[in-house]
Amino acid sequence: xxxxxxxxxxxxxxxxxxxxxxxxxxxxxxxxxxxxxxxxxxxxxxxxxxxxxxxxxxxxxxxxxxxxxxxxxxxxxxxxxxxxxxxxxxxxxxxxxxxxxxxxxxxxxxxxxxxxxxxxxxxxxxxxxxxxxxxxxxxxxxxxxxxxxxxxxxxxxxxxxxxxxxxxxxxxxxxxxxxxxxxxxxxxxxxxxxxxxxxxxxxxxxxxxxxxxxxxxxxxxxxxxxxxxxxxxxxxxxxxxxxxxxxxxxxxxxxxxxxxxxxxxxxxxxxxxxxxxxxxxxxxxxxxxxxxxxxxxxxxxxxxxxxxxxxxxxxxxxxxxxxxxxxxxxxxxxxxxxxxxxxxxxxxxxxxxxxxxxxxxxxxxxxxxxxxxxxxxxxxxxxxxxxxxxxxxxxxxxxxxxxxxxxxxxxxxxxxxxxxxxxxxxxxxxxxxxxxxxxxxxxxxxxxxxxxxxxxxxxxxxxxxxxxxxxxxxxxxxxxxxxxxxxxxxxxxxxxxxxxxxxxxxxxxxxxxxxxxxxxxxxxxxxxxxxxxx
Amino acid sequence: xxxxxxxxxxxxxxxxxxxxxxxxxxxxxxxxxxxxxxxxxxxxxxxxxxxxxxxxxxxxxxxxxxxxxxxxxxxxxxxxxxxxxxxxxxxxxxxxxxxxxxxxxxxxxxxxxxxxxxxxxxxxxxxxxxxxxxxxxxxxxxxxxxxxxxxxxxxxxxxxxxxxxxxxxxxxxxxxxxxxxxxxxxxxxxxxxxxxxxxxxxxxxxxxxxxxxxxxxxxxxxxxxxxxxxxxxxxxxxxxxxxxxxxxxxxxxxxxxxxxxxxxxxxxxxxxxxxxxxxxxxxxxxxxxxxxxxxxxxxxxxxxxxxxxxxxxxxxx
Numbered sequence: 097x098x099x100x101x102x103x104x105x106x107x108x109x110x111x112x113x114x115x116x117x118x119x120x121x122x123x124x125x126x127x128x129x130x131x132x133x134x135x136x137x138x139x140x141x142x143x144x145x146x147x148x149x150x151x152x153x154x155x156x157x158x159x160x161x162x163x164x165x166x167x168x169x170x171x172x173x174x175x176x177x178x179x180x181x182x183x184x185x186x187x188x189x190x191x192x193x194x195x196x197x198x199x200x201x202x203x204x205x206x207x208x209x210x211x212x213x214x215x216x217x218x219x220x221x222x223x224x225x226x227x228x229x230x231x232x233x234x235x236x237x238x239x240x241x242x243x244x245x246x247x248x249x250x251x252x253x254x255x256x257x258x259x260x261x262x263x264x265x266x267x268x269x270x271x272x273x274x275x276x277x278x279x280x281x282x283x284x285x286x287x288x289x290x291x292x293x294x295x296x297x298x299x300x301x302x303x304x305x306x307x308x309x310x311x312x313x314x315x316x317x318x319x320x321x322x323x324x325x326x327x328x329x330x331x332x333x334x335x336x337x338x339x340x341x342x343x344x345x346x347x348x349x350x351x352x353x354x355x356x357x358x359x360x361x362x363x364x365x366x367x368x369x370x371x372x373x374x375x376x377x378x379x380x381x382x383x384x385x386x387x388x389x390x391x392x393x394x395x396x397x398x399x400x401x402x403x404x405x406x407x408x409x410x411x412x413x414x415x416x417x418x419x420x421x422x423x424x425x426x427x428x429x430x431x432x433x434x435x436x437x438x439x440x441x442x443x444x445x446x447x448x449x450x451x452x453x454x455x456x457x458x459x460x461x462x463x464x465x466x467x468x469x470x471x472x473x474x475x476x477x478x479x480x481x482x483x484x485x486x487x488x489x490x491x492x493x494x495x496x497x498x499x500x501x502x503x504x505x506x507x508x509x510x511x512x513x514x515x516x517x518x519x520x521x522x523x524x525x526x527x528x529x530x531x532x533x534x535x536x537x538x539x540x541x542x543x544x545x546x547x548x549x550x551x552x553x554x555x556x557x558x559x560x561x562x563x564x565x566x567x568x569x570x571x572x573x574x575x576x577x578x579x580x581x582x583x584x585x586x587x588x589x590x591x592x593x594x595x596x597x598x599x600x601x602x603x604x605x606x607x608x609x610x611x612x613x614x615x616x617x618x619x620x621x622x623x624x625x626x627x628x629x630x
Numbered sequence: 631x632x633x634x635x636x637x638x639x640x641x642x643x644x645x646x647x648x649x650x651x652x653x654x655x656x657x658x659x660x661x662x663x664x665x666x667x668x669x670x671x672x673x674x675x676x677x678x679x680x681x682x683x684x685x686x687x688x689x690x691x692x693x694x695x696x697x698x699x700x701x702x703x704x705x706x707x708x709x710x711x712x713x714x715x716x717x718x719x720x721x722x723x724x725x726x727x728x729x730x731x732x733x734x735x736x737x738x739x740x741x742x743x744x745x746x747x748x749x750x751x752x753x754x755x756x757x758x759x760x761x762x763x764x765x766x767x768x769x770x771x772x773x774x775x776x777x778x779x780x781x782x783x784x785x786x787x788x789x790x791x792x793x794x795x796x797x798x799x800x801x802x803x804x805x806x807x808x809x810x811x812x813x814x815x816x817x818x819x820x821x822x823x824x825x826x827x828x829x830x831x832x833x834x835x836x837x838x839x840x841x842x843x844x845x846x847x848x849x850x851x852x853x854x855x856x857x858x859x860x861x862x863x864x865x866x867x868x869x870x871x872x873x874x875x876x877x878x879x880x881x882x883x884x885x886x887x888x889x890x891x892x893x894x895x896x897x898x899x900x901x902x903x904x905x906x907x908x909x910x911x912x913x914x915x916x917x918x919x920x921x922x923x924x925x926x927x928x929x930x931x932x933x934x935x936x937x938x939x940x941x942x943x944x945x946x947x
Contacts, residue, residue, distance in 0.1 A: 150714070150898065346888070356790065516662060
């Protein structure tokens with residue numbers, strides 16, 4: 097495959113970026129559906145998604161399927177290397193972050209335009225971020241990324257500075273996401289309704305051609321697109337003419353449609369069906385979602401879980417390897433920390449080892465003795481907990497339930513709907529919450545765990561770990577940040593605030609004719625380099 | 631007749647109001663609300679609770695139940711059901727956009743079901759051999775009890791994935807309509823067959839049939855000329871239920887075959903607590919019920935001269 101790095105005035109290490117791109121393509125498994133042969137321009141790729149959330153506006157959507165569509169329609173200020181997590185230029189040809197991560201200055205490249213022909217300038221960046229703030233809670237992700245934003249200064253059409261009143265190291269990575277992808281100023285004035293219906297003007301390699309909720313979204317390549325990041329597999333316009341995203345809610349139908357060639361690719365094949373696509377005209381590509389892995393979050397305001405011994409014992413009694421081997425796909429790896437293996441700043445945590453003897457010892461130490469029914473008791477009270485959840489595969493927690501029972505802990509499961517689970521969460525009476533959060537930046541730890549944050553999953557008082565979490569958000573120095581992230585993650589595990597269960601991954605299954613369909617750093621799909629072999 | 635119609639229309643209005651109110655209360659009592667779901671998303675990314683409160687206020691979810699109800703009811707009378715919380719589009723427009731697709735599906739499935747149901751019922755009473763009659767009589771209960779989900783997947787497996795005769799998804803052209811319509815028609819047809827076969831058997835035991843036979847009428851003439859018309863009345867009575875069954879069936883059928891339509895819409899609306907859209911669909915479904923049963927009642931006199939709509943009295947056959 098070839099790579100033509102485009103002119104990038106003052107670009108950072110062009111050659112190394114091109115090398116990285118080559119490496120990314122060559123590495124095959126882990127990042128892209130196989131390359132090979134000479135790329136062909138043209139054609140339509142039909143990709144099946146599982147759910148349609150009746151909205152494809154990049155600045156509003158939050159679910160993976162809608163993101164797969166939205167990501168292709170916008171370019172971002174920066175991009176993130178899927179291998180290293182490094183933030184590199186895209187629409188901004190350079191950027192600068194001050195020492196305490198409160199001020200971010202971007203220098204925009206001269207030339208890129210929105211799909212309506214208006215230039216992508218500093219003022220339009222400001223218009224975009226203000227529009228996201230105005231959307232409030234409807235911009236699920238964007239409102240979090242821009243939390244604490246105090247001012248946006250436009251010096252001239254090429255220079256824009258974004259200021260925060262509290263340190264916000266995560267913002268640089270946020271500018272690489274589709275959520276902060278740029279839409280034409282004309283779109284900022286459009287209604288929420290029109291934007292959801294696909295009536296927005298983007299800046300990416302594809303534009304929305306048509307969108308029928310619950311049925312399909314058709315994206316057409318944007319003529320004249322010439323500002324792909326240097327790390328992309330090629331430059332210039334996208335290779336595909338169109339991408340058709342069809343909505344197929346039923347898993348069996350997705351499997352059969354792919355087998356019978358009615359769709360080209362999907363990320364929605366159940367782990368149990370993956371064996372049907374091993375070789376034999378198909379390729380599978382798996383990548384763990386970066387961010388916080390699936391966790392049981394103990395509610396520390398309950399008397400039993402206020403005891404650190406009990407929380408840590410539960411964590412030690414969970415056999416993560418067994419969960420991954422029994423219930424997930426062949427390419428999945430077990431959770432090795434609070435952050436998943438693809439998250440920047442990830443490091444393996446030895447403290448997460450499966451150790452039922454240590455778990456039992458901790459429980460004995462806290463006075464929980466085995467009762468007649470095999471469940472531990474103290475002063476007549478059983479060591480029983482409940483958790484309400486909706487996430488599939490639901491068998492994961494059923495296996496955890498068995499594993500915990502082996503050391504004398506009774507975990508009651510209530511499988512329910514999203515709405516029911518959220519309602520249970522707001523009352524704060526549940527013993528555990530269960531969930532994950534995808535984000536290719538370690539600040540996701542603060543979002544999920546900080547006792548000072550909005551989430552407060554642990555229902556606990558602020559402590560040392562929150563200071564460390566705040567500190568990592570306040571440094572632009574990578575080495576220093578790595579140290580703080582390590583420290584925070586260690587505290588979260590050792591104090592039992594986090595009980596990691598498994599890491600979510602996305603698997604693209606595609607027919608062999610689909611080439612170079614890739615994952616970007618956040619494990620979202622990137623169709624820019626994709627092409628169809630004859 | 632006019633008075634009869636007026637009474638029926640009033641009853642119909644009451645049914646609509648009751649459906650609206652009940653669904654409102656049920657949706658209100660279900661835990662979770664649209665604002666929390668929209669802000670939380672699938673992964674619950676830690677949106678500022680203050681922003682969620684603002685969204686809740688925007689949707690009017692922060693006001694007391696009775697106030698929300700009265701405001702919504704007042705608007706609903708003027709056919710304004712509010713905007714979808716998922717997309718911001720007017721709820722009525724959201725439903726209207728997918729209605730033709732569901733209508734096309736139901737309109738294809740219903741005649742199929744009737745043909746299938748009547749044919750099966752007649753065959754199971756008309757067949758010459760006792761063993762064949764018994765075998766055919768066993769089919770309707772089977773058809774009624776087969777899960778729609780399984781049936782749909784089976785049809786897909788054979789006719790779409792293997793034989794590749796029909797597409798597995800989408801709403802384009804008649805080929806995409808065939809499998810879903812068949813999947814929807816089989817349980818409905820089986821239901822028709824069940825009712826019709828039973829009343830055919832009862833009718834065939836009536837003395838007047840004995841008389842017709844004694845006069846030398848052929849078995850076919852007895853069946854089609856004399857028994858079927860009388861036996862059809864109980865089935866006609868259940869048309870309202872049938873239409874309801876068809877509508878309910880679209881939920882599964884549209885999901886399995888990836889078709890857009892009211893069934894798919896109601897699932898996603900309930901899951902995201904999109905009350906305006908759910909209410910629009912509930913009222914629409916109730917309206918279909920009311921109109922169907924009214925139409926059926928007005929049809930009785932045409933099928934059976936002994937019945938008069940004005941008196942609304944049913945003379946037993």
